[in-house]
Amino acid sequence: MVVQRSFSSLAAFGAALLLAARGEARADEGMWTFDAPPIDRIAAATGARLDAAWLDAARASAVRLTNGCSGGIVSGQGLVMTNAHCVADCVQTLSGGGEDAYLTDARDREERCAGLQAEALLTITDVTDQVRASVQGKDGEAYVRAREGALALAELAACGQDRTLRCQAVSFFRGGQYKVYKYRRYNDVRLVFAPEAAVAAFGGDPDNFNFPRFAFDVAFLRLYVDEAPAATPVFLPWRSTPPAEGEASFVVGNPGSTERQLTVAQLETQRDLVQPLAQAQRLELRGRLLQFRADDPDRARGAAQALAWVENGVKIGRGRMALLNDRAFMAGKRAEEDALKARVAADPALAATAGVAWDRIADAQDAARDLYPAYRQLENGPGGSDLFYDARLLVRAALERDKPDAERLPEYGDARLPRIERRLLDAPPRDLALERIYLEHWLLKTREALGVDDPRVKALLGGDSPENLARALAETRLVDPAFRAELWAGGRAAVEASDDPLVAFVLRIDGMARAARAAYEAKVSGPVDAAAEAIAGARLALLGDQIYPDATFTLRLSYGRVAGWRERGRAVEPFTTFAGFYARASGAPPFVAPPRWLEARKALAPDTPFDFVTTNDIVGGNSGSPVLDRRGRVMGAIFDGNSHAIGGAYGYDATANRAVALTTAAIGEALSKVYGRAGLADELMGR
Amino acid sequence: MVVQRSFSSLAAFGAALLLAARGEARADEGMWTFDAPPIDRIAAATGARLDAAWLDAARASAVRLTNGCSGGIVSGQGLVMTNAHCVADCVQTLSGGGEDAYLTDARDREERCAGLQAEALLTITDVTDQVRASVQGKDGEAYVRAREGALALAELAACGQDRTLRCQAVSFFRGGQYKVYKYRRYNDVRLVFAPEAAVAAFGGDPDNFNFPRFAFDVAFLRLYVDEAPAATPVFLPWRSTPPAEGEASFVVGNPGSTERQLTVAQLETQRDLVQPLAQAQRLELRGRLLQFRADDPDRARGAAQALAWVENGVKIGRGRMALLNDRAFMAGKRAEEDALKARVAADPALAATAGVAWDRIADAQDAARDLYPAYRQLENGPGGSDLFYDARLLVRAALERDKPDAERLPEYGDARLPRIERRLLDAPPRDLALERIYLEHWLLKTREALGVDDPRVKALLGGDSPENLARALAETRLVDPAFRAELWAGGRAAVEASDDPLVAFVLRIDGMARAARAAYEAKVSGPVDAAAEAIAGARLALLGDQIYPDATFTLRLSYGRVAGWRERGRAVEPFTTFAGFYARASGAPPFVAPPRWLEARKALAPDTPFDFVTTNDIVGGNSGSPVLDRRGRVMGAIFDGNSHAIGGAYGYDATANRAVALTTAAIGEALSKVYGRAGLADELMGR
CATH class of the missing domain: 2.40.10.120 (Thrombin, subunit H)
Structure with missing residues (x-):
């Protein structure tokens, strides 16, 4: 599926x-x-x-x-x-x-x-020029923040506060185009x-x-x-x-x-770093869920859907890794890239904007090797745990809402808050037994990925074992919609005063997670996105309507x-x-x-x-x-x-x-x- | 560890x-x-x-x-x-x-x-010449059987029936030398x-x-x-x-x-087939054991050692795959192989015996891709399940003992039977809850590796689900030493008449497991061993005492x-x-x-x-x-x-x-x- x-x-x-x-x-x-x-x-x-x-x-x-x-x-x-x-x-x-x-x-x-x-598409509006203008001359983390800010503004401009609409600004061709998709929302x-x-x-x-x-x-x-x-x-x-x-x-x-427009250097990072790490974690989680289900027939139904998603991910991960390890496939990607590079090099205008872009992306892959594991584990958090994400949204929204819109993490801009509120207040029930599995698994795998002596791991665990900490976190009251609503309404003061174990934990580790993200944006995603945008511009100029953008x-x-x-x-x-x-x-x-x-x-x-x-x-x-x-x-x-x-x-x-x-x-x-x-x-x- | x-x-x-x-x-x-x-x-x-x-x-x-x-x-x-x-x-x-x-x-x-x-080494005797003579002119499965037969005879000749001794014939340098190690046995x-x-x-x-x-x-x-x-x-x-x-x-x-003397083609099979399959299964089993332990504190102690072994295997698997995917390492192996090939090619006598050996091994790797998964899953059976191996030993020993020594599977020769008997009759207690996990995991992974529509998988499951079948198999009475002793003494008649679910199951699938092994020996291990022996001979001739044999x-x-x-x-x-x-x-x-x-x-x-x-x-x-x-x-x-x-x-x-x-x-x-x-x-x- x-x-x-x-x-x-x-x-x-x-x-x-x-x-x-x-x-x-x-x-x-x-x-x-x-x-x-x-x-x-x-x-x-x-x-x-x-x-x-x-x-x-x-x-x-x-x-x-x-x-x-x-x-x-x-x-x-x-x-x-x-x-x-x-x-x-x-x-x-x-x-x-x-x-x-x-x-x-x-x-x-x-x-x-x-x-x-449910959302039904009404119109598509090109906002590439205004986004381009906003990022002019910026790079690294500043580039990412400026772009996200411009996209949030474009959304707000198109939809206003109409709650029957949803506007979403989307990057196509890895930054080659930016468009606002406007939907009728149900x-x-x-x-x-x-x-x-x-x-x-x-x-x-x-x-x-x-x-x-x-x-x-x-x-x-x-x-x-x-x-x-x-x-x-x-x-x-x-x-x-x-x-x-x-x-x-x-x-x-x-x-x-889809990631069909990744460069060969990026595909190698997928092959050697991103996919193996994700797949190893998924396989272990699959084993946990299989056993969880086997140990108690009453759980079978609740665990079945969770297991189905993980097993689906395992098959996808295996397929991706098989392709990335396929020498013929990679040779084809290399040939495609070499051909595009040659055409860019032959065109002075394109060479000036995109000539060094592939090397920039390759350089950022070295940084990715150092920074990706912490970014993945600390900023992305525990896969599957809805309650962790609820806590993250509550904590971050509370901290960000105190700041001027332009200084916030982009996903907490004013235009994005109604959607966060809806997720928090209109959530389906959560299964605490499954949540505990996701949390324990994540804590164990974070310790494994970063190492037991990494200061961030020590701070994360706070002297406790992953097993004990997960047990304590799963005592959270965030399963209760009324409690979520109370924290949302209470804002920063309520979040900072909360003795809920999961809310307090997410607040405690938030600085560390933000730092991992900032480092990754500064050294990896920022430089990569800027270079990818240059390549996308060259591809569009050379291939025009013969190409389609990666899926979004x-x-x-x-x-x-x-x-x-x-x-x-x-x-x-x-x-x-x-x-x-x-x-x-x-x-x-x-x-x-x-x-x-x-x-x-x-x-x-x-x-x-x-x-x-x-x-x-x-x-x-x-x-x-x-x-x-x-x-x-x-x-x-x-x-x-x-x-x-x-x-x-x-x-x-x-x-x-x-x-x-x-x-x-x-x-x-x-x-x-x-x-x-x-x-x-x-x-x-x-x- | x-x-x-x-x-x-x-x-x-x-x-x-x-x-x-x-x-x-x-x-x-x-x-x-x-x-x-x-x-x-x-x-x-x-x-x-x-x-x-x-x-x-x-x-x-x-x-x-x-x-x-x-x-x-x-x-x-x-x-x-x-x-x-x-x-x-x-x-x-x-x-x-x-x-x-x-x-x-x-x-x-x-x-x-x-x-x-415990075994303390007394003497080492070179039996290379007599093993060489026995395999002369044979290949494929016949080569494997002849070699194993000669080794069993050499053991018997050195130790006789003295139960305070153990003799073991060992291949060094992948067939370059055969020696009998004689031990004082405690x-x-x-x-x-x-x-x-x-x-x-x-x-x-x-x-x-x-x-x-x-x-x-x-x-x-x-x-x-x-x-x-x-x-x-x-x-x-x-x-x-x-x-x-x-x-x-x-x-x-x-x-x-160790496998330091594998050819590059064999290392690629390790990298692309053998290690990924094993590692994926280990990771999932690790998750199962972690959850099994978490779900019930009473189990923690029993599961801890099982988990430790699997986790140890996970680290080893990860380390092996990292090395096999290391381009510099593989380049070194290739350089080493190319240098040896060149020296072999320059020596007419060595070229005659070993010149084509690398190609023979590479050809066998194509067969391995087809045959290895079934060999691994059906003949090797469920990793960790002591009771499955007990049942396998009981069933096969019973079937093999009826045959003349020379026609048996080599590991059931007269010289080997006392060791099998000791394992069966002198076994530590088995944990049925863990056994059920190993069996279910193995059935699920066998279905995954061979495919749900593979006739062998259908025969293995006999119309049941892996979960239900594992539950039924774990009702075995083989945990009882007296029951094992009774079946051992009763031989073929007792095994064939047994209604023990695990014994009956192993007997039912035995033909299929033997067929998977025979196919693998005929197309993969037989040809590979013969070619490896030729390469080992060349290495010994050229490098003499500068080299040591792979660990055994x-x-x-x-x-x-x-x-x-x-x-x-x-x-x-x-x-x-x-x-x-x-x-x-x-x-x-x-x-x-x-x-x-x-x-x-x-x-x-x-x-x-x-x-x-x-x-x-x-x-x-x-x-x-x-x-x-x-x-x-x-x-x-x-x-x-x-x-x-x-x-x-x-x-x-x-x-x-x-x-x-x-x-x-x-x-x-x-x-x-x-x-x-x-x-x-x-x-x-x-x-």
Whole structure:
């Protein structure tokens, strides 16, 4: 799930090197922005010339969920299709530990998902020039602060204080462009339908990032405004007929993050430092969560989602490292970089702005080796621990709000505070037993990464052992929303006076965390960002509309087609069927068909296409993205990538990278025949 | 603990490349056999010319423990010094979960360590010619089987059925030489003294493989014969004065395994396949054991030792991978290989036998990529699970004993059966909760490594989930020694009729495991061993006595000196003191001084050298090795290596690799003043 892609076989690679050396996007590659859709390129590849109406409807119907997923509006009454794994937390909260298929049909039982918001893109505005002006002549930490300040101002200028809107300033092409994305914001998002976890995540970790696949990973939400379903006159028409092999497919969604424009020196840092450190920690955390679950069946349900995310991360980490350690892949990246360097060197104007940029970035990698571990451990904090981040937000917001806007940490500017407040006051419940695991794991790994004799580690632990300290921190009262609200309202005085163990701890280590961040910004991210901006400028000048920006969890358009691929000389068909699902359902977890599916077996047409694959270029964040046909009808929901697509943060190869989706045909069948949700099916089909 | 070494900084490396290119051992490098001690080399390096008396006494006083450690005889009454971490299992069993310092003083309370044996080397006999003759003209699996058969015969010829002896045929120089090591065997080994775990493993995982260090990692055992202490007229004299900086140091012990003679192609397989797979599994298992311990304080003690071994393995794995990913290190290995290849090519006779050997090994690496994961998972089985291995031994011995000796799996030849019987009938208690973790982990990782759709995985799981299957297998009755004895006696009929879940499971999957092994032997280890033997022959012909064989858990001599090293431009002193120990003992685990040590603080001379480092070249298996001075007196006990020494399976660098030892001066002080063990101290000091 949450899809990541990668280059695949070495054989396929050789052929792609020539295009790579030119630095242009290859066949079916690309996550294109809606203000620069590659119409001609799409027409040449798919035969479909997308018009303004198609693009406007797709944009207006696409939603971004604030939990990192995508979705599509599929009725005039605010109905949104997304993945079941995108709403698992909400299902768990609302179903209260009991029945895990959220099967309510009556409109008045659609209940709110705490903390979840949906955002639909309205406009895109270029603010590159004003950001450029603000950073002129600055470098290091000052550069970073000036840029962040300018972006915050641009957001405020575009949205003002309108709480039905959200404005977000985004860097594209690693600083080559800055744009403000303005969204219609929906703060009230309710759960309409989610299937049983067993069928949503059928095949579990073993099948994740694999295909053939048999997961019913879909859920429906509804946008509400003023306690009533939102009117959404523009929506995606539902297609009940299955996709056909070879037909054009378009994915509209929010790929989260790619690093395809990193320099070779940066990729080497990823390979030698960043990814190994993260992966070692993830693997150990995975073991902890597996054991936590095994030791107590009552915990199984609460731990399952936490474990699923970590296991997903493990697969992504493995895929990324495999790609970074692939000599052919790195040779391709080197060839691409050398070609761009040569073109820059041949152009006096570009050479003046970007000529030394690669060396600057390489120099900063030496600093990264020294500074990254402390930055990661102290400033990023414990992965998974929502309560630590709640405490961090409370502490920092309290300290920063006392300062003039321009002197604050950029993420605590006035324009950003409402979002922080909402996160703190509108949070879903937290599981203290899991929080304690995350905290203990983080303390142990911080000691390991920095060394037991590092003064920061000594200060962090304050003479205690990681185990004891984590136990004490997990006594925090931050699980109580009222307590969070009180601290938020009380500001600096309340935070500084608090005897809550976690709040006091975060306050105590805050200076150390800020110092690690400041050092990293001064010596690594500041210099790198400035140099990357120069390279991006050169790339844009030389390659113009042949390139797309790295993913930034903003709305993108991907084109492709429904197609299998060849695996070790054998063809992998693009579709699975209901029949295949029942054949795989051995009854041993994670291959369990829920009772409803067993009962409905005879009613379902066995040959109905269930899951399918396309060549669309997608990554994590695209989960829940609608798959559209050339007429703009929705024919599937993205929920994963195949194994070749895992390392796709760094590249794409159309011969083997595949997006994995669920057909709307199967969704319609199952809603009617497995779940008896005729009303919902009627709404989808416009009946 | 269990010491592993590695190359260190890149800077140090350049200088070493020239020597490396000649393929000779560098300063202080080497684990030399007692039948070819490099007397002149040692004299040149240390100024000490070791004579036959010195060498004979050292050899006769050295013991090898069957749990993978070393030790030294230090009195005429069979007293053996080793590390506390080498007897942790025994301490736990004998102390029955109570007081964990095993402080008995009265001779009649010295209790037996179940399953532990000690072996003292008597003679070394070269059997290379007869092994060569037996494998003549064979290759692949037939080569492996013929060789193993010849080795088993050589053992039987040397020791007969004398149960006070053990003979072991060993390959040196990867097949360049075969020798039979004949040992005096002690089957009755009793615990005399072991300190509290808190001080034996002071600093725990954070301090493991680090220095400065403050661990009191020593224990004493006694060899018994016929219920009385063994008479050991040859023993190591005890030195009460501490080592001096710069003085010569000699380590006599049994380094377990190194791979310094692997070809570059094999090192790449280690780097890309073997080590990453093992490390990922270890990290996850570490997380499981950490959580298992955290979830229930009652388990803490039982899990601590299991966790310590896994964490030790994690550090070793990390060190190995760091070295294999070090471009300078690999360049050195390549230069060394190229130089040897050139010399082989220039010599027609060597070219004829070894010219194609490197290519043969490289070709086998392609097969390894396909075959290694199944071989590792199915034939090697679940790491840590003693009961699985018990079941495997019972099942295979039962099946093999029905065949003529020559047709059996070599490790089940008549000469090997007594050792198997002893393991099965004389085993320490097993912890079923830990066994279940190992089994579940192994089943999950096997499914992950081979894939959920692999027919072998389906057969392994038999339609069940790994979790459920592990739960069922952990219901085994093999924890009961009487049950093991019954199955051993009952042979094939008893094993095939058994309804014990683990025995039945191992029998069910045995064919599959054998097939994975046979395929690996036919395509990988067989061809590799034959080619390695040819290379070893060429190395011996060209370099003769300038080289030493890779470690094989046989007795070796290392020479060096007491010396610190420079770390990031700063000198690390070679000694720590009692004062440093107390300063580090914050009271937060793992930095806890036990009550006895706190009470004795004033009685101990604060400047007494505690732990120290030497340049000796040692690895895992050397734990417990005596450190001798030039007069043959014991002045320390090896228990670890420094961080640079971790990856030492592949190489050694005298500028930074250090062995970590405990001074006999500190041992004597503490025995008297902390533990009140005057009798033991008197025995050591010959009073």
